[in-house]
Each structure stands twice: as C-alpha cells, then as structure tokens.
Amino acid sequence: MQDDVVLTMRGICKYFPGVKALENVDFTLRKGTIHALMGENGAGKSTLIKVLTGVYPMDGGEIRIDGVEDAIVIRSPQDAQSYGISTVYQEITLCPNLTVAENMFIGRSPKGRVDWKQMEKRSGELLQKLGIPARPRQQLGNCSLAVQQMVAIARAVDTDCKVLILDEPTSSLDDKEVEMLFTLMRQLKESGVGIIFVTHFLEQVYAVSDQITVLRNGQLVGEYEVRELPQVKLVEKMIGKDLEDLSSIKKKESDAGEEFYGAQGLSSSESRPFDFHIGKGEVNGFTGLLGSGRSESVRAIFGADPVTGGTVKVNGKKVKIAKPLDAMKQGIGYLPEDRKRDGIIADLSVRENIILALQVIKGIRHPISRAKAEEFADEYIKALAIKTASSDTPVGSLSGGNQQKVILARWLLTHPQYLILDEPTRGIDVGTKTEIQKLVLQLAEEGKSITFISSEIEEMLRTCSRLIVMRDRNIVGELKGEELTQERVMRTIAGGGE
Amino acid sequence: MKKAKASKFFAKNSQLLIPLIAILLLVIFNLLRDPSFFSIGISANNRGDPVLQGNLVSILNGASELVILSMGMTLVTAAAGGQDISVGALAAIAGSVFVKVLKGGEVTGPMVLVAFLACCAVAMVFGAFNGSLVSFFRIQPMIATLILFTCGRSIAYWINGGATPTLESPIINAIGSFIPGIPIPTPILIVIVMGILFGLAFRFTTLSLYVQTVGINQGAARLNGVNTVGIKLLSFVILGVCCAVAGMIGVSRLGLINHETLLINIEMDAILAVAIGGNNLGGGKFKLLGSVLGAYAIQMLTITLYAMKVPSTDVKAYKAVVIIILVAMGSPVVKNNMSRFWKKFKRNHPAGEKEVA
Amino acid sequence: MKSISGNGTLRRREPLTDSQLLLFITIGIFAVMYVLAMIILGGGYLKPQMLFDLLNDNAYLIIISCGLTMVMITGSIDISVGGVTALVAMVGVMILNGNISLFNGIISTLGLSEEWRIVFALLTALLIGLAFGAVQGFLIAHLQIQPFIITLAGMFFARGMITIVSVDPQKAPQELMDILQTRIEIPWLGSSNNRGVSIPARMEIGVVIALVILVLVFFLLRRRKLGRCFYAVGGNQQSALMLGVNVRKTRFMAHLLSGLLSGVAGFVFMMHTGAGNATNATAAEMNAIASSIIGGTLLTGGVGSVVGTFFGVLTLSTIKSIVTTSGLRDPWWQSITTGAMLCLFILLQSVVLMRRNRAKDTIKERGKKET
Structure with missing residues (x-):
C-alpha cells in the first residue's frame, strides 16, 4: 500500500437476486483528498458505499485500510467505525427522539x-465551530432536515475518522x-481525512473534488483526475454509449389536440396554487430541481395529497378530484416517484399488482x-416484456426496472386517458429506460x-x-418548440440573467 | 432457475406447513400414546338422540369459537398490522346482550334471531370503536383494544345488572350442543357456515385483495384508490361479528352468561392461531386456512394434554413450550441459518460427487 | 460562514421533547385528580396514609412497570411480567414455609437459621426473573421473533408453572412474615384517629425497594449508555444500528432487566401478601402496560420515562380508589372508568404522536426527494 493511500477496494462484487449490483469494482482513496464517486442511478454507488460500511456483506473482493496489515472484513457499521470509516447517509440515519448532542x-x-454536561459542552463547541444552527439540547426531530x-x-x-463518506449530502441543502459544507470538507481535507463524495450534481463535483471514480451498471468505468476530465467527458463516461439506441426515439412535434385536463389555482396541502392544462396526445413535463415542487404538483393533479383548492375540468366538464379514486374514475393514472414506497405491493404477485388499479x-x-x-x-407481461418467472411471483422479488414495468402495466390496463409518470426511469437499466420513453x-x-417527469433533462x-x-414551489416558465434546449432549460431552472 | 422456482414454490406454500406439521406431530404422538384416541363413536345423549362422540369430535367442537375468532383476527392482523386483544371481552359483551334480550320473555325462534341480530349489532359497534381508534387515530391495534380489554367484561357484567342469568330452552340447547336429529355438534356446523360466508366474501368481493394491499403497503394502497381507513374499519367490524357468533355459541353451550369466564384468554389463543397459521403478525399477506388449522392445532394440543391427565390449570405451561418451539422454527433467523446450512450441504454434496467421478 | 448561521432566529426557548410533554400532562392530570378527590371526597384523601396505602398496595406494580417501561422504550413489549411475578411469589412462599424440600435440605445440612429462607427466596426470585428475561430476550433479540408472541408464551408458561408447582394456595409462616412485613413508621406524616391517638404513617419495605429501583432505573435511562441506547433503538432501530448501537444486545438487555425486575416484583408481592396463589397479580401485565401508557410511554418506542410510569401507577390506582370510595360500589365501575381514562390518555397520546409523525413524514418526503 502506498504511503498516501488510506483505503483500497479491489475486485468488489455484490449480487442481489437477479441483479449484479457490483462486479469487480476497484476504488482507491488517498489521504487528504476529496474523491467523487459518480454514476447514474443504479450504477452501484450506494451499493459500494453500503459494502464499505458493512451494511451489505460483499460477495467478493478485498478491502484494505491504512494502518491495518491484512485485508479487513467489515461486518457492521460499528466495524466500519472502528476502522475509522464514518458515513453520512443520504437518508438521515439519526434518532429523531434524541437530542442533538446525543445523536x-x-x-x-x-x-x-x-x-x-461534557457531551453537551463538546457538541456545543463542535456545532459552533462548524457553524451549525442547532443547540445541543434540542430534540433532533424538531430541527430542519438540513x-x-x-x-x-x-x-x-468528530469521530476520529480516516475515511469520511458523504452519500448525497447536499441534496437537501x-x-x-452547500457552500458551508464545502468549506467544512476542505477544512477536513487539510487535516488529512480522505473524503468519498457521492453526488448527482456535476458542478459540485468540480467545485470540491480532486479525483473522480465513475461507475456504470455496477462496473468500474475508470478513475480520473478532476483536472483532466472535462464535464462533457464525465457525462459521456457516466451515460456510456447507449445514445444510438436513444436516437431512435422521435417525438411528435405537432401541436396538441383539444384540452383533456385543465386546472386553475389547484393547490394541495403540499403544493402552492398553480394553473395547468394538457391536451389530448400531448406529452408535457415538469422540471426543476429537487424540492422545486414538481412532484407535489402532479400529486395534486391526481389528488394524492389532500386538495385544498382550485377548479378542475376534464374534457371540458367541471369535476371534483379530492382523492386518487376520483382521478382514476376520470381516466387519470399516476406512477409515483418512489416506486418502493408508493408503487408496488411487494408481497403480492405480479398479477395482483397489475390488476389492482x-x-x-x-x-x-x-x-x-x-x-x-x-x-x-399475461398480456401485459408479454407486451412490456416483464421479466418474471410467472404471474404468481411476488413483485418485490423482481428487479427495479421490471417492478416499474409492472406499475406501468397496472395503469395501462385501466386504459387511462391521461397518465402521469413521475420519474418512471429512475434507478432502472438503460434498456428499460429507452423502452419506457x-x-x-x-x-x-x-x-x-x-405528463412525464425525470431528473434527466435529456430524457x-x-x-x-x-x-x-x-423553482421554489412555483411555476417559473413554460418552454416549447425551439426553446427546448438543454441550455435554455437550465437557465430557466436557475433563473435570473446570465 | 429451477432451484429458484422450487424455492419459490416452497415459499408460497410453506405457510401452511407449520400448522400442518403441528397437527401431524400431535396425531402421531396420540396414535403412539393411545391408538383409541381418535376413535369416534355414536351414542345417545340425554334426550335419546344419537350423537357423535370421541376426542376428534370434541376437538372440532371445542375449537369452534377459537376458529371463528381467529378467522376475524386474521383479517384484522392482515389489514391493521396488529392484533385485537379485546375479542374475549367483546364476546362476553355480545353474549350478555344475547342473554339480556332473551331474558325478557319466552325463548322462541324469532326471539333468538332478534337476540342474535342485537348482539351482532352491539359487537359491530364496539368493533367499529376499536377500528376507528386504529384507522382514524392511527393507534396501534393492541393499545386501542387494550381499552375494551380492560373494561369489556365489566361492561358485560353491567349489561345484566350484575347477575349471571341462565337460559333454559331447547333452542339454546340446539345452538350450544346438538340439533335434534343431527349427530354433529351445532358449533361445528356454525363454523362451517362462517367458513362458507368468508369464502363467499372472498369470492364475490375484493376484500382479500384490499386487505392484503392495505396491510402490505398502505401508502401505495391509498394512491391506487383503495379506501385504507374503510378497509381497516371493516376488518374490525367483521371481527366484531365473529365475536358475536363466538359469544352466542359460548353462552348457548352453558346456557348462562358468566362475564368473567366466558371465552377467557381466548384472545391469546386466537392470536396464536394466526401466528401458528404462518401469518405475519405485522400484517400483509394472509391465509385464512392457516389460522383455521392453527386454531385446530391449539385445540388438539389442549385436548391431548387433557387426555394425558394434565390438570387444566397446567395446560398453559406445556402449551407455551410447544408454541415457543413452533415460532422459533418459523423465525426468519432460524430459517436463514437452516437454508444456509442446506446450501452448504448442497454445495459440498456435488463437490463430493465430482471427486468420485 | 457567518451568513448561514440563523442562530438569531433559532435562539428561542427549548421546546419540550415528546417525553417531557407527555410526562407533564400525566403529572398534571394526577395532581388535578388527587386534589379534586381531596376536595370532593375529603376524608381519607386528606391523610398522607392514603398515599402510602396506594404505594404499599402497588409497590410490586411500580417495579413491574419500571421494567416494562424500559422494554416499551425499545419498542418491544413484555406480557409475561404478571405471570413471572405470580410464579416468583408462589415459589417464594413455598421456600418460606418449607414446601420445597431442596431448600429444607440446604438449610438443615448447613445448619442455617430459619431466617436464611428469606435470603434463598430472594435469590430464587432473582434467578427465576433472570431466567425468564434471558430466554425471552434471546428469542426476541437474536431470533427476531415477535415480542408479543414470545412474552405471551412466557406468561402462559409462568401461569402454568404456578399450578404445577402447587395447586393449593400457600401461606408463608407468620414469624417470617413478621420480618418481611416490618413497616417503616413516619410519625410526622401520621394522623390522629377519632380517639385522639396519633397513628404514624406506615410504609412497607417493598415501597422502599420500589422507590430505590425507580431511582436506579431513572439513572439507568438517563445517565447510562445502555439506557440511552434503549431510546435510540426505540426511536429508529435502523438509525441506531447505523449510529453504532448494538441493537441486539440493547433489546436483549431490556428484556433481561424486565425479567429481573419481575422477579423482584414477585418478591415484593410476596412480602406484601405472604400468600402464594394461582390468581396472584392477575392482569398485572395489563395494569403495568396501562400505567406506562398513562405515564407517557409510547408503545411505538423511543419515548417514555419511569417518573411518568410512577405517576401512571399512582393515577391508575387513584382512579380505582376514587371509584370505590365515591359510592360507585357496583363492581363494574372500577374497570369501566379505568377503561375510559385509558381511552382518554391513548387519544391524547395519539394526537401527540400524529404531530410527531407529521414532522417525520415531511422529513421523509424531503429526504426522498434527492435521488
């Protein structure tokens, strides 16, 4: 092991039923550097992190850490911590019922x-040093997410760590x-900590990282110095060369037909009032950064959150959509953003999941x-090429892409007039993404x-x-025709001049 | 692939395995112990009608209330992800109402029907009370039903003004023991009727699908238009009806209502039946048949212990041991270890063959 | 750096944690109830002895509830406590009255005095409690079986064992009971009877044991790592694991301690009654659960305190005593009012819980949004 290397992972493999989540992945982290781990959804970033932190046992490979002679085995988060590997997960893994200091x-x-006393004093000092607006004795659940x-x-x-893993730390900040976090990260880097930085935001990678490791479909694409890898190249490495297949997708450029759905001043418990309409045969999309309110808006259309106001017309007739069933009766279908939580009924069979709606x-x-x-x-398993042993298989045992297809089948079976797809391509393989588009x-x-929502603007x-x-829970623009370019969309999302 | 299929098949049907194994073990044990245990005879009862008798009959007969309650409990467990511990108390209330109505006048056929409907209605109201605590106020079922568990039997006592009135009538006798001319105990027939009713409900409504959907993923169920609150409420109301029927049988067996002892501790047995039936006590998928078999297994265990001259008060201790062994067998950790062991065994086995070859 | 610290706006008074809020509600309701009883019913409620009587009668319940509170804070449940208490009381009495020959043998071979029986009874009590706790804890924490089923079986086993040990009720010899039932007299809290003779307030040793345990558990929950781990595991098991808490050990320990305390409670119960009986401590588990709930412990885990539980026991027993003294002599009123009170507290908690859940949901929603 080289002197400046703090962590090496060699030939890491991890399999889930039917999925090769990681295959032969190498990763090297040096002291005092920030190393970005990049990849699309489902590339295996989270799995690699979970293997490193002992949440998943690995199926092959070895991990070495500075200061330990032999390859180490990490069986649990405690193990990881004892080796000096600390993690901040994207979903907050603290106890909301305890105080800040205790956490x-x-x-x-x-x-x-x-x-x-000691604990509160030390945490108070640390909070102050890091400029975190929290008090030691506050109940954590009462603090904002950030x-x-x-x-x-x-x-x-604060733990004596050699390796700090930040798994999507900026997404809710x-x-x-974010700037404050970066200051903190640089500060830690100076002190010799190796930081693994997992994120989706390209600019952030270029703002703080020294190296980048790119994963794709559970495999290692390569390790690069940030200086030597322009942003465009990085995107290419992340997406790979499936673009050819995607080019076969040709959208209809004609104007939409007559209006199918129209809402005025529609608002729900989670969304601000907005106007919206969609025509027959039209594909439109909601875009914006995370937390911009795009999902909340489509949830309001479907009545997924308690609707608080507004008038809705379907086919020109005024209707009331207060709960999902109302929307379904009007021929509206909704594929939710979080497939696991809101979509599939994991223990039920593919068949039962398909006919549910x-x-x-x-x-x-x-x-x-x-x-x-x-x-x-059987009809939809065939039509959508759902890979399942039989229609009796519990849907929870299928891969992500196939689960998504099952939910799609569920809605297609109802022959909806209007289908809302919130992140239908998230966390599934490229082939299925193309099929869905x-x-x-x-x-x-x-x-x-x-209505189609995706984090990937290209899609x-x-x-x-x-x-x-x-942006910030309000509609700030509507783009069509010639205006639909990546640059223009970005500018509208970012707002202001430039 | 083949292996996966086989294991999936196993996983799908393994639910009934534990109660079946339990029953099988008990049968074998009893046959070894005393082959005459299962003999069925026909004898005349005190009114001279020929009736079936024997341990098997008394198992089927004695388990009736438990089977009925565990069917309802299965639904509640599946939909609400928790158990109703007030079923015994609710059955006592229903039984009290049944007696109260009949006590007013002559016991006639129509009056019995009225009494039954009245106790059903009362039990449904209490079921709805439990259900609304669980569904509207999102209180854990065990806590919500703790209320009725605490005071239900006192309410039953209060309904009859502190008395333990008796009922004497051939009709009540017919419900509790035998209908003249039919050698099968009536409670068994009632269980069959209840079973058919549940079967019809599952066949002609989507109750089963909805209950499982709500139990597995409430959020997704709601987004697919399922009335999750309504389904939970409904499952408690159905359990209420089951309590009413069980209460009526219990009262009719003895011809009196004793609020303290009627179906005492049955809530525990009913929950056990659900668990032994392989149903997840955390809700979700369920198999009614599993719970029914579980209930019969429990009753069989009880009767076996009685047949072994174990005093009725001691039965609990033996039952507890059997239950712990059963649930430990079904524990995911034990299962995982077993399957790991099995895999290892399999891996080693073909390796050995290769070496031979 | 400076721009982000919204310290100015955040520096307000610390809001109550859920535990504190529920605790204050309980203490408040208990105080109001007791004062109302003093005013309306007067008589006994004006004398401190009334309070001591409540404590004397419920010392064992306080001990059980302390154990149960710990278990409930970890998000688990223990229904076996009542059964274990009754079993321990039965075995203890039989050791005292010499119906278990093993101990007679030990005592005669070692030439010990009769008083040693008390020591053996205590040791046996602790041992039985620990055994129940250990087995149940292992099955629940390590084999991950649902606590409800395991401890239910534990209750069956304990209750069944009582009658296996002895079908007949047992009675402890008077001379040993005299030692056990030594009362601590507190003259300055006494009162004078109608003849003007002053009677000191009397408190049993069991109450002292219960209070000591209460204090110990309080410090365990507040000051020991294990206690804080109880809260962490109950708050969010997954998070606790990620935070480096040994979840299995924590859950095991909670059940072990609950078992141990049930053993102690059994001994205290025996000290109070001096009788072994199959129906001892009937429904004690439900009373303990109810007390914990009234005391602000959430069954979902993560929230609760033994101080609350203590007041929970007092509230519950005061309700019962008020119902009996206020002329509602029909036997059903006691439990009907208990049920009604329970309903009230449960609904109250559900509102608090919903508020917290809503906060949690928004966290989850926002947390989900990133990917």
Missing part, C-alpha cells in the same frame, strides 16, 4: 456512563448550506375473476395525454413537447 455521541463511547444532515456530518467528523375502479363488489386476471397479467411516445400517438427533451419549469 452526535451515542454509540461512540465505550464508557457506560453518560456525561451530559440541520439534521449537518448534525450527522458533525458526528462523523440550499446553496449557502383496474380492480379498484371496478369496485369492491365486482372482483376480476382469476382467469380474467391471469389473461390481463418509446412507450410514452407511442401512447401519445394514440391520443393519450402524458425530458427527447419526449416532451412542452416543459413546465418550477
């Missing part, structure tokens, strides 16, 4: 006694907070017969209305004929 110190001291995130970082920083529309007294259900399921355009061809540009741009 910073619990599970760290081998001592049996808890010295509150503050909770910072507390987690403060905790990680605003610009100022149609069944609900039919009502509790009109069950779909087993034979009919099997017919439906093609399907969207095909549905539009048939005269269905589609939206390929499929949507109109983009609604949101």
